[in-house]
Amino acid sequence: MTSTDSTTTSGSGPASRSALVAALRAAGCVFAEDEAELILATARTPAEAAAMADRRASGLPLELVLGWAEFAGRRIVVEPGVFVPRRRTEFLVRQALAERPGARVVVDLCCGSGAVGAALAAALRPVELHAADIDPAAVRCAARNTAAAGGRVHQGDLFEALPGELRGRIDILAANVPYVPTDEVGLLPAEARDHEPLVALDGGADGLDVLRRVVAGAPGWLAPGGLLLIETSERQALAAAEAFTAAGLATRVAEDEELYAQVVIGTRAG
Template sequence: MTTVTDPHPDPAIVARLRAAGCVFAEDEARLIAEAATDADQLDELVAKRVSGLPLEPLIGWAEFCGLRIRVAPGVFVPRHRTEFLVEQAVALAAPDAVVLDLCCGAGAIGAAIASRVGDGVELVACDIEPAAVRSARENIEPRGTVHEGDLFDALPVSLRGRVDVLAVNAPYVPTEAIALMPPEARLYEPAVALDGGADGLAVQRRVAAEAAAWLAPGGSLLIETSGEQAARTAALFEEAGLLVRTVVSDEYDTTVVVATSSR
Protein backbone atom coordinates (compact mmCIF):
# COMPACT_ATOMS: atom_id res chain seq x y z
CA MET A 1 0.00 0.00 0.00
CA THR A 2 1.17 3.55 -0.70
CA THR A 3 2.37 5.33 2.43
CA VAL A 4 0.22 8.14 3.80
CA THR A 5 2.89 10.71 2.93
CA ASP A 6 3.01 9.77 -0.77
CA PRO A 7 1.73 12.74 -2.86
CA HIS A 8 0.44 10.29 -5.47
CA PRO A 9 -2.83 8.63 -4.43
CA ASP A 10 -2.92 4.86 -4.22
CA PRO A 11 -4.67 3.61 -7.40
CA ALA A 12 -6.53 0.99 -5.37
CA ILE A 13 -7.95 3.66 -3.07
CA VAL A 14 -8.87 5.85 -6.02
CA ALA A 15 -10.69 2.90 -7.57
CA ARG A 16 -12.63 2.23 -4.34
CA LEU A 17 -13.68 5.86 -4.06
CA ARG A 18 -14.63 6.07 -7.73
CA ALA A 19 -16.72 2.90 -7.44
CA ALA A 20 -18.52 4.51 -4.48
CA GLY A 21 -19.50 7.45 -6.67
CA CYS A 22 -16.88 9.99 -5.58
CA VAL A 23 -16.55 12.29 -8.59
CA PHE A 24 -13.17 13.70 -7.54
CA ALA A 25 -11.75 10.38 -6.39
CA GLU A 26 -8.08 11.24 -6.91
CA ASP A 27 -8.32 14.51 -5.01
CA GLU A 28 -10.26 12.83 -2.20
CA ALA A 29 -7.74 10.00 -1.97
CA ARG A 30 -4.95 12.53 -1.63
CA LEU A 31 -6.78 14.50 1.09
CA ILE A 32 -7.68 11.37 3.04
CA ALA A 33 -4.07 10.19 2.89
CA GLU A 34 -2.94 13.59 4.19
CA ALA A 35 -5.34 13.31 7.12
CA ALA A 36 -4.32 9.78 8.09
CA THR A 37 -1.55 9.26 10.63
CA ASP A 38 -0.81 5.68 9.62
CA ALA A 39 -1.89 2.95 7.21
CA ASP A 40 -4.53 1.56 9.57
CA GLN A 41 -6.22 4.93 9.93
CA LEU A 42 -6.00 5.42 6.18
CA ASP A 43 -7.92 2.18 5.64
CA GLU A 44 -10.49 3.25 8.24
CA LEU A 45 -11.03 6.68 6.68
CA VAL A 46 -11.38 5.23 3.18
CA ALA A 47 -13.92 2.69 4.43
CA LYS A 48 -15.97 5.43 6.08
CA ARG A 49 -15.90 7.56 2.93
CA VAL A 50 -16.94 4.59 0.78
CA SER A 51 -19.83 3.96 3.19
CA GLY A 52 -21.12 7.48 2.45
CA LEU A 53 -19.74 9.69 5.20
CA PRO A 54 -18.96 13.21 3.93
CA LEU A 55 -15.34 13.96 3.14
CA GLU A 56 -14.93 17.17 5.14
CA PRO A 57 -15.72 15.82 8.63
CA LEU A 58 -13.56 12.79 7.86
CA ILE A 59 -10.48 14.88 7.13
CA GLY A 60 -11.45 17.52 9.69
CA TRP A 61 -11.72 20.60 7.48
CA ALA A 62 -13.40 22.23 4.49
CA GLU A 63 -11.82 24.65 2.04
CA PHE A 64 -13.70 27.97 2.00
CA CYS A 65 -12.45 31.27 0.57
CA GLY A 66 -8.92 29.90 0.59
CA LEU A 67 -9.11 28.98 4.30
CA ARG A 68 -9.11 25.59 5.97
CA ILE A 69 -12.24 25.70 8.11
CA ARG A 70 -12.33 23.11 10.89
CA VAL A 71 -15.47 20.98 10.57
CA ALA A 72 -16.40 18.26 13.06
CA PRO A 73 -18.84 15.39 12.38
CA GLY A 74 -22.45 16.54 12.56
CA VAL A 75 -21.65 20.16 11.63
CA PHE A 76 -22.97 21.91 8.53
CA VAL A 77 -20.24 22.00 5.87
CA PRO A 78 -19.78 25.46 4.31
CA ARG A 79 -20.69 25.53 0.61
CA HIS A 80 -18.59 27.21 -2.05
CA ARG A 81 -21.67 29.10 -3.29
CA THR A 82 -21.64 31.02 0.00
CA GLU A 83 -18.30 32.57 -0.97
CA PHE A 84 -20.37 35.00 -3.04
CA LEU A 85 -22.00 36.28 0.15
CA VAL A 86 -18.53 36.78 1.63
CA GLU A 87 -17.43 38.80 -1.41
CA GLN A 88 -20.46 41.06 -1.09
CA ALA A 89 -19.92 41.50 2.65
CA VAL A 90 -16.24 42.36 2.24
CA ALA A 91 -17.17 45.07 -0.26
CA LEU A 92 -19.34 46.70 2.43
CA ALA A 93 -17.02 46.29 5.41
CA ALA A 94 -14.84 49.15 6.60
CA PRO A 95 -11.48 48.22 8.19
CA ASP A 96 -12.96 48.71 11.68
CA ALA A 97 -16.37 47.16 10.96
CA VAL A 98 -18.40 45.24 13.52
CA VAL A 99 -19.22 41.96 11.75
CA LEU A 100 -21.83 39.49 12.98
CA ASP A 101 -21.97 35.94 11.56
CA LEU A 102 -25.52 34.82 12.49
CA CYS A 103 -26.38 31.10 12.20
CA CYS A 104 -22.63 30.74 11.87
CA GLY A 105 -22.26 26.98 11.66
CA ALA A 106 -18.52 26.36 11.68
CA GLY A 107 -17.89 30.11 11.49
CA ALA A 108 -16.68 30.03 7.89
CA ILE A 109 -18.36 33.26 6.78
CA GLY A 110 -17.12 35.33 9.68
CA ALA A 111 -13.61 33.91 9.51
CA ALA A 112 -13.43 34.60 5.77
CA ILE A 113 -14.70 38.18 6.07
CA ALA A 114 -12.25 38.96 8.87
CA SER A 115 -9.33 37.41 6.99
CA ARG A 116 -10.02 39.62 3.98
CA VAL A 117 -10.89 42.89 5.71
CA GLY A 118 -8.13 42.83 8.31
CA ASP A 119 -7.31 42.85 12.01
CA GLY A 120 -9.42 45.92 12.74
CA VAL A 121 -12.67 43.99 12.36
CA GLU A 122 -14.67 43.24 15.52
CA LEU A 123 -16.00 39.75 14.80
CA VAL A 124 -18.91 38.10 16.61
CA ALA A 125 -20.65 34.84 15.70
CA CYS A 126 -23.44 32.69 17.09
CA ASP A 127 -25.28 29.44 16.46
CA ILE A 128 -27.87 27.34 18.26
CA GLU A 129 -26.14 24.01 17.60
CA PRO A 130 -23.53 23.08 20.26
CA ALA A 131 -21.33 21.08 17.87
CA ALA A 132 -21.31 23.99 15.42
CA VAL A 133 -20.34 26.40 18.19
CA ARG A 134 -17.40 24.19 19.12
CA SER A 135 -16.16 24.17 15.51
CA ALA A 136 -16.75 27.92 15.17
CA ARG A 137 -14.66 28.59 18.25
CA GLU A 138 -11.79 26.65 16.71
CA ASN A 139 -12.04 28.76 13.56
CA ILE A 140 -12.76 32.18 15.07
CA GLU A 141 -11.35 32.46 18.59
CA PRO A 142 -9.31 34.30 19.77
CA ARG A 143 -9.74 36.45 16.65
CA GLY A 144 -13.42 36.94 17.54
CA THR A 145 -16.07 35.70 19.95
CA VAL A 146 -18.63 32.92 19.47
CA HIS A 147 -21.91 32.63 21.38
CA GLU A 148 -24.31 29.71 21.70
CA GLY A 149 -28.04 30.34 21.49
CA ASP A 150 -31.09 31.05 19.36
CA LEU A 151 -30.43 33.84 16.84
CA PHE A 152 -30.19 37.29 18.46
CA ASP A 153 -30.99 35.88 21.93
CA ALA A 154 -27.44 34.51 22.00
CA LEU A 155 -25.82 37.94 21.67
CA PRO A 156 -24.68 40.45 24.28
CA VAL A 157 -27.00 43.43 24.54
CA SER A 158 -23.98 45.71 24.05
CA LEU A 159 -23.91 44.66 20.38
CA ARG A 160 -27.40 45.98 19.72
CA GLY A 161 -27.38 48.88 17.23
CA ARG A 162 -23.66 48.45 16.46
CA VAL A 163 -23.48 45.83 13.70
CA ASP A 164 -22.08 47.17 10.44
CA VAL A 165 -22.20 43.88 8.49
CA LEU A 166 -24.66 41.17 9.48
CA ALA A 167 -23.99 38.00 7.46
CA VAL A 168 -26.64 35.29 7.60
CA ASN A 169 -26.77 31.82 6.14
CA ALA A 170 -30.00 30.72 7.81
CA PRO A 171 -31.61 27.45 6.67
CA TYR A 172 -33.91 28.04 3.71
CA VAL A 173 -34.75 24.57 2.42
CA PRO A 174 -38.51 23.84 2.67
CA THR A 175 -39.12 20.91 5.02
CA GLU A 176 -40.54 18.63 2.32
CA ALA A 177 -37.54 19.33 0.04
CA ILE A 178 -34.99 18.03 2.54
CA ALA A 179 -35.75 14.47 1.38
CA LEU A 180 -34.50 15.50 -2.07
CA MET A 181 -31.14 16.78 -0.83
CA PRO A 182 -27.93 14.78 -1.38
CA PRO A 183 -27.46 12.10 1.31
CA GLU A 184 -24.26 13.75 2.54
CA ALA A 185 -26.42 16.67 3.69
CA ARG A 186 -29.71 15.13 4.77
CA LEU A 187 -28.14 12.15 6.57
CA TYR A 188 -25.09 13.71 8.19
CA GLU A 189 -25.85 17.40 8.79
CA PRO A 190 -28.16 18.63 11.57
CA ALA A 191 -31.76 19.30 10.56
CA VAL A 192 -31.62 22.66 12.33
CA ALA A 193 -29.03 23.80 9.76
CA LEU A 194 -31.14 22.73 6.78
CA ASP A 195 -34.85 23.00 7.63
CA GLY A 196 -36.38 26.37 6.80
CA GLY A 197 -39.93 25.34 7.65
CA ALA A 198 -42.89 24.73 5.37
CA ASP A 199 -41.95 27.40 2.83
CA GLY A 200 -38.24 27.66 3.67
CA LEU A 201 -38.63 31.15 5.13
CA ALA A 202 -39.41 30.44 8.80
CA VAL A 203 -35.97 31.38 10.14
CA GLN A 204 -35.62 34.27 7.70
CA ARG A 205 -38.86 35.76 9.09
CA ARG A 206 -37.44 35.67 12.60
CA VAL A 207 -34.20 37.28 11.46
CA ALA A 208 -36.10 40.02 9.60
CA ALA A 209 -38.23 40.79 12.65
CA GLU A 210 -35.20 41.79 14.75
CA ALA A 211 -32.39 42.65 12.35
CA ALA A 212 -33.01 46.41 12.11
CA ALA A 213 -32.55 46.85 15.85
CA TRP A 214 -29.10 45.26 15.74
CA LEU A 215 -27.77 47.10 12.70
CA ALA A 216 -25.71 50.26 13.09
CA PRO A 217 -26.87 53.33 11.14
CA GLY A 218 -26.15 52.49 7.50
CA GLY A 219 -25.30 48.89 8.42
CA SER A 220 -26.23 46.05 6.07
CA LEU A 221 -27.55 42.53 6.43
CA LEU A 222 -26.66 39.97 3.76
CA ILE A 223 -28.62 36.73 3.59
CA GLU A 224 -28.31 33.81 1.20
CA THR A 225 -31.52 32.55 -0.40
CA SER A 226 -32.65 30.68 -3.50
CA GLY A 227 -33.61 32.21 -6.81
CA GLU A 228 -37.16 30.97 -6.34
CA GLN A 229 -37.44 32.49 -2.87
CA ALA A 230 -35.54 35.73 -3.48
CA ALA A 231 -38.57 37.97 -4.01
CA ARG A 232 -40.21 36.72 -0.82
CA THR A 233 -36.97 37.02 1.14
CA ALA A 234 -36.55 40.60 -0.07
CA ALA A 235 -40.15 41.42 0.91
CA LEU A 236 -39.53 40.24 4.48
CA PHE A 237 -36.74 42.77 4.96
CA GLU A 238 -38.55 45.55 3.12
CA GLU A 239 -41.48 45.07 5.50
CA ALA A 240 -39.00 45.40 8.38
CA GLY A 241 -38.11 48.90 7.14
CA LEU A 242 -34.80 48.12 5.46
CA LEU A 243 -33.62 49.20 2.00
CA VAL A 244 -33.31 46.06 -0.07
CA ARG A 245 -31.49 44.93 -3.20
CA THR A 246 -30.90 41.48 -4.61
CA VAL A 247 -27.61 40.33 -6.14
CA VAL A 248 -27.21 37.18 -8.21
CA SER A 249 -24.10 35.27 -9.27
CA ASP A 250 -24.15 32.92 -12.22
CA GLU A 251 -20.61 31.85 -11.37
CA TYR A 252 -21.55 30.71 -7.87
CA ASP A 253 -25.14 29.83 -8.79
CA THR A 254 -26.44 31.71 -5.77
CA THR A 255 -28.58 34.66 -4.71
CA VAL A 256 -28.02 37.11 -1.86
CA VAL A 257 -30.43 39.68 -0.52
CA VAL A 258 -28.74 42.80 0.90
CA ALA A 259 -30.85 44.84 3.35
CA THR A 260 -29.48 48.16 4.60
CA SER A 261 -30.53 50.28 7.55
CA SER A 262 -31.90 53.66 6.51
CA ARG A 263 -31.11 55.24 9.89
Protein backbone atom coordinates in the same frame (compact mmCIF):
# COMPACT_ATOMS: atom_id res chain seq x y z
CA MET B 1 8.62 8.01 -3.60
CA THR B 2 6.03 10.80 -3.31
CA SER B 3 3.16 10.81 -0.84
CA THR B 4 0.70 10.19 -3.65
CA ASP B 5 2.61 7.12 -4.77
CA SER B 6 3.07 5.58 -1.34
CA THR B 7 1.18 2.50 -0.32
CA THR B 8 -1.53 2.44 2.29
CA THR B 9 -2.87 -0.41 4.33
CA SER B 10 -6.42 -1.31 5.26
CA GLY B 11 -8.17 -4.31 6.65
CA SER B 12 -7.87 -5.98 3.25
CA GLY B 13 -4.13 -5.40 2.95
CA PRO B 14 -1.88 -3.05 0.96
CA ALA B 15 -3.57 -0.52 -1.33
CA SER B 16 -1.86 1.87 -3.72
CA ARG B 17 -3.05 5.36 -4.57
CA SER B 18 -4.66 3.96 -7.68
CA ALA B 19 -6.50 1.38 -5.57
CA LEU B 20 -7.78 4.15 -3.29
CA VAL B 21 -9.06 6.00 -6.34
CA ALA B 22 -10.70 2.84 -7.65
CA ALA B 23 -12.39 2.18 -4.32
CA LEU B 24 -13.70 5.73 -4.08
CA ARG B 25 -14.91 5.66 -7.67
CA ALA B 26 -16.66 2.34 -7.08
CA ALA B 27 -18.42 3.91 -4.09
CA GLY B 28 -19.81 6.63 -6.37
CA CYS B 29 -17.35 9.45 -5.64
CA VAL B 30 -17.42 11.57 -8.78
CA PHE B 31 -14.12 13.32 -7.99
CA ALA B 32 -12.33 10.21 -6.76
CA GLU B 33 -8.86 11.33 -7.86
CA ASP B 34 -9.14 14.68 -6.11
CA GLU B 35 -10.56 13.11 -2.98
CA ALA B 36 -7.77 10.54 -2.85
CA GLU B 37 -5.20 13.35 -3.06
CA LEU B 38 -6.85 15.23 -0.19
CA ILE B 39 -7.02 12.11 1.95
CA LEU B 40 -3.36 11.28 1.33
CA ALA B 41 -2.33 14.89 2.04
CA THR B 42 -4.30 15.00 5.29
CA ALA B 43 -3.54 11.57 6.74
CA ARG B 44 -0.59 11.28 9.09
CA THR B 45 0.13 7.65 8.29
CA PRO B 46 -0.66 5.22 5.46
CA ALA B 47 -2.96 3.28 7.76
CA GLU B 48 -4.89 6.44 8.59
CA ALA B 49 -5.25 7.22 4.89
CA ALA B 50 -6.71 3.79 4.26
CA ALA B 51 -9.16 4.17 7.15
CA MET B 52 -10.23 7.58 5.88
CA ALA B 53 -10.81 6.20 2.40
CA ASP B 54 -12.91 3.41 3.88
CA ARG B 55 -15.04 5.92 5.79
CA ARG B 56 -15.52 7.99 2.66
CA ALA B 57 -16.48 4.91 0.64
CA SER B 58 -19.07 4.08 3.29
CA GLY B 59 -20.83 7.40 2.59
CA LEU B 60 -19.37 9.78 5.16
CA PRO B 61 -19.04 13.29 3.69
CA LEU B 62 -15.50 14.06 2.59
CA GLU B 63 -15.26 17.08 4.89
CA LEU B 64 -16.03 14.93 7.93
CA VAL B 65 -13.51 12.35 6.76
CA LEU B 66 -10.83 15.03 6.47
CA GLY B 67 -11.92 17.01 9.52
CA TRP B 68 -11.90 20.26 7.55
CA ALA B 69 -13.51 22.05 4.62
CA GLU B 70 -11.93 24.63 2.35
CA PHE B 71 -13.77 27.94 2.50
CA ALA B 72 -12.63 31.31 1.19
CA GLY B 73 -9.05 30.11 1.01
CA ARG B 74 -9.04 28.82 4.58
CA ARG B 75 -9.26 25.41 6.21
CA ILE B 76 -12.34 25.38 8.42
CA VAL B 77 -12.59 22.69 11.06
CA VAL B 78 -15.75 20.63 10.70
CA GLU B 79 -17.01 18.15 13.26
CA PRO B 80 -19.74 15.48 13.24
CA GLY B 81 -23.21 16.97 13.58
CA VAL B 82 -22.20 20.43 12.32
CA PHE B 83 -23.33 22.01 9.04
CA VAL B 84 -20.56 21.85 6.43
CA PRO B 85 -19.86 25.27 4.82
CA ARG B 86 -20.74 25.40 1.12
CA ARG B 87 -18.49 26.99 -1.46
CA ARG B 88 -21.41 29.06 -2.80
CA THR B 89 -21.53 30.89 0.53
CA GLU B 90 -18.16 32.43 -0.34
CA PHE B 91 -20.22 34.74 -2.56
CA LEU B 92 -21.93 36.16 0.54
CA VAL B 93 -18.52 36.85 2.07
CA ARG B 94 -17.33 38.64 -1.07
CA GLN B 95 -20.46 40.77 -1.19
CA ALA B 96 -20.05 41.79 2.44
CA LEU B 97 -16.41 42.77 1.95
CA ALA B 98 -17.18 44.72 -1.20
CA GLU B 99 -19.98 46.67 0.49
CA ARG B 100 -18.33 47.28 3.88
CA PRO B 101 -14.54 47.00 3.56
CA GLY B 102 -14.11 49.11 6.68
CA ALA B 103 -16.47 47.12 8.92
CA ARG B 104 -15.36 46.85 12.52
CA VAL B 105 -18.19 44.90 14.18
CA VAL B 106 -19.24 41.63 12.53
CA VAL B 107 -21.81 39.05 13.57
CA ASP B 108 -22.13 35.57 12.06
CA LEU B 109 -25.67 34.47 12.96
CA CYS B 110 -26.74 30.82 12.52
CA CYS B 111 -22.98 30.39 12.34
CA GLY B 112 -22.62 26.61 12.10
CA SER B 113 -18.87 26.03 11.87
CA GLY B 114 -18.20 29.77 12.00
CA ALA B 115 -16.78 29.73 8.47
CA VAL B 116 -18.38 33.01 7.39
CA GLY B 117 -17.27 34.88 10.49
CA ALA B 118 -13.74 33.49 10.28
CA ALA B 119 -13.44 34.49 6.62
CA LEU B 120 -14.76 38.00 7.23
CA ALA B 121 -12.52 38.52 10.24
CA ALA B 122 -9.44 37.37 8.33
CA ALA B 123 -10.09 40.00 5.67
CA LEU B 124 -11.15 42.83 7.97
CA ARG B 125 -8.72 42.62 10.89
CA PRO B 126 -8.80 44.20 13.34
CA VAL B 127 -12.47 43.41 13.89
CA GLU B 128 -14.85 42.67 16.74
CA LEU B 129 -16.31 39.30 15.80
CA HIS B 130 -19.31 37.57 17.32
CA ALA B 131 -20.93 34.32 16.21
CA ALA B 132 -24.06 32.60 17.44
CA ASP B 133 -25.96 29.37 16.92
CA ILE B 134 -28.69 27.47 18.71
CA ASP B 135 -26.80 24.16 18.41
CA PRO B 136 -24.14 23.51 21.08
CA ALA B 137 -22.08 21.36 18.68
CA ALA B 138 -21.94 24.27 16.24
CA VAL B 139 -20.95 26.67 19.01
CA ARG B 140 -18.03 24.44 20.02
CA CYS B 141 -16.87 24.11 16.41
CA ALA B 142 -17.23 27.83 15.68
CA ALA B 143 -15.18 28.66 18.76
CA ARG B 144 -12.28 26.69 17.27
CA ASN B 145 -12.56 28.38 13.89
CA THR B 146 -12.88 31.95 15.17
CA ALA B 147 -10.36 31.75 18.01
CA ALA B 148 -7.51 33.21 15.94
CA ALA B 149 -9.61 36.33 15.31
CA GLY B 150 -10.59 36.65 18.95
CA GLY B 151 -14.17 35.70 18.13
CA ARG B 152 -16.80 35.44 20.85
CA VAL B 153 -19.28 32.63 20.23
CA HIS B 154 -22.70 32.55 21.86
CA GLN B 155 -25.35 29.85 22.13
CA GLY B 156 -29.02 30.68 21.77
CA ASP B 157 -31.93 31.39 19.45
CA LEU B 158 -30.94 34.09 16.95
CA PHE B 159 -30.66 37.56 18.55
CA GLU B 160 -31.41 36.19 22.02
CA ALA B 161 -27.88 34.78 22.00
CA LEU B 162 -26.17 38.12 21.41
CA PRO B 163 -24.96 40.47 24.15
CA GLY B 164 -27.11 43.59 24.39
CA GLU B 165 -24.06 45.80 23.91
CA LEU B 166 -24.19 44.98 20.19
CA ARG B 167 -27.53 46.72 19.61
CA GLY B 168 -27.13 49.44 17.01
CA ARG B 169 -23.43 48.63 16.48
CA ILE B 170 -23.25 45.82 13.92
CA ASP B 171 -21.64 46.77 10.60
CA ILE B 172 -22.03 43.36 8.95
CA LEU B 173 -24.70 40.89 10.03
CA ALA B 174 -24.29 37.68 8.02
CA ALA B 175 -26.95 35.03 8.55
CA ASN B 176 -26.66 31.73 6.71
CA VAL B 177 -30.12 30.64 7.83
CA PRO B 178 -31.73 27.27 7.01
CA TYR B 179 -33.86 27.73 3.90
CA VAL B 180 -34.92 24.27 2.70
CA PRO B 181 -38.73 23.89 2.81
CA THR B 182 -39.73 21.23 5.33
CA ASP B 183 -41.23 18.84 2.80
CA GLU B 184 -38.08 19.02 0.65
CA VAL B 185 -35.54 18.10 3.35
CA GLY B 186 -36.01 14.45 2.46
CA LEU B 187 -34.96 15.22 -1.11
CA LEU B 188 -31.53 16.53 -0.09
CA PRO B 189 -28.42 14.48 -0.90
CA ALA B 190 -27.76 11.81 1.70
CA GLU B 191 -24.55 13.53 2.79
CA ALA B 192 -26.59 16.50 4.06
CA ARG B 193 -29.75 14.66 5.05
CA ASP B 194 -28.01 11.97 7.08
CA HIS B 195 -25.07 13.85 8.55
CA GLU B 196 -26.10 17.46 9.16
CA PRO B 197 -28.45 18.73 11.88
CA LEU B 198 -32.06 19.27 10.83
CA VAL B 199 -32.08 22.66 12.55
CA ALA B 200 -29.44 23.83 10.04
CA LEU B 201 -31.48 22.69 7.03
CA ASP B 202 -35.22 23.02 7.69
CA GLY B 203 -36.51 26.53 7.03
CA GLY B 204 -40.21 25.79 7.59
CA ALA B 205 -43.11 25.42 5.18
CA ASP B 206 -41.73 27.72 2.48
CA GLY B 207 -38.13 27.73 3.70
CA LEU B 208 -38.28 31.33 4.89
CA ASP B 209 -39.42 31.04 8.52
CA VAL B 210 -36.01 31.73 10.06
CA LEU B 211 -35.14 34.33 7.44
CA ARG B 212 -38.25 36.35 8.31
CA ARG B 213 -37.37 36.28 12.00
CA VAL B 214 -33.83 37.46 11.33
CA VAL B 215 -34.96 40.25 9.01
CA ALA B 216 -37.59 41.45 11.47
CA GLY B 217 -35.06 41.75 14.26
CA ALA B 218 -32.06 42.99 12.32
CA PRO B 219 -32.78 46.76 12.07
CA GLY B 220 -32.50 47.22 15.83
CA TRP B 221 -29.07 45.59 15.86
CA LEU B 222 -27.50 47.14 12.77
CA ALA B 223 -25.42 50.29 12.97
CA PRO B 224 -26.47 53.16 10.70
CA GLY B 225 -25.42 51.99 7.25
CA GLY B 226 -25.05 48.45 8.61
CA LEU B 227 -25.52 45.53 6.29
CA LEU B 228 -27.64 42.36 6.57
CA LEU B 229 -26.80 39.53 4.18
CA ILE B 230 -28.73 36.26 3.89
CA GLU B 231 -28.23 33.47 1.39
CA THR B 232 -31.35 32.00 -0.19
CA SER B 233 -32.45 30.10 -3.27
CA GLU B 234 -33.33 31.59 -6.64
CA ARG B 235 -37.03 30.81 -6.30
CA GLN B 236 -37.16 32.30 -2.79
CA ALA B 237 -35.20 35.46 -3.55
CA LEU B 238 -38.16 37.66 -4.43
CA ALA B 239 -40.15 36.77 -1.32
CA ALA B 240 -37.03 37.18 0.81
CA ALA B 241 -36.34 40.61 -0.68
CA GLU B 242 -39.91 41.66 0.07
CA ALA B 243 -39.35 40.77 3.73
CA PHE B 244 -36.20 42.94 3.78
CA THR B 245 -38.06 45.88 2.26
CA ALA B 246 -40.95 45.48 4.70
CA ALA B 247 -38.44 45.76 7.55
CA GLY B 248 -37.33 49.15 6.25
CA LEU B 249 -34.05 48.05 4.71
CA ALA B 250 -32.75 49.27 1.36
CA THR B 251 -32.68 45.99 -0.49
CA ARG B 252 -31.01 44.35 -3.44
CA VAL B 253 -30.45 40.77 -4.60
CA ALA B 254 -26.99 39.67 -5.77
CA GLU B 255 -26.46 36.55 -7.83
CA ASP B 256 -23.55 34.42 -8.96
CA GLU B 257 -24.66 32.06 -11.70
CA GLU B 258 -21.47 30.01 -11.62
CA LEU B 259 -21.84 29.22 -7.91
CA TYR B 260 -25.64 29.09 -8.17
CA ALA B 261 -25.71 31.56 -5.27
CA GLN B 262 -28.25 34.22 -4.38
CA VAL B 263 -27.74 36.66 -1.53
CA VAL B 264 -30.31 39.20 -0.36
CA ILE B 265 -28.62 42.32 0.99
CA GLY B 266 -30.28 44.95 3.13
CA THR B 267 -28.84 48.22 4.40
CA ARG B 268 -30.08 50.18 7.38
CA ALA B 269 -30.50 53.87 6.60
CA GLY B 270 -27.60 55.96 7.77
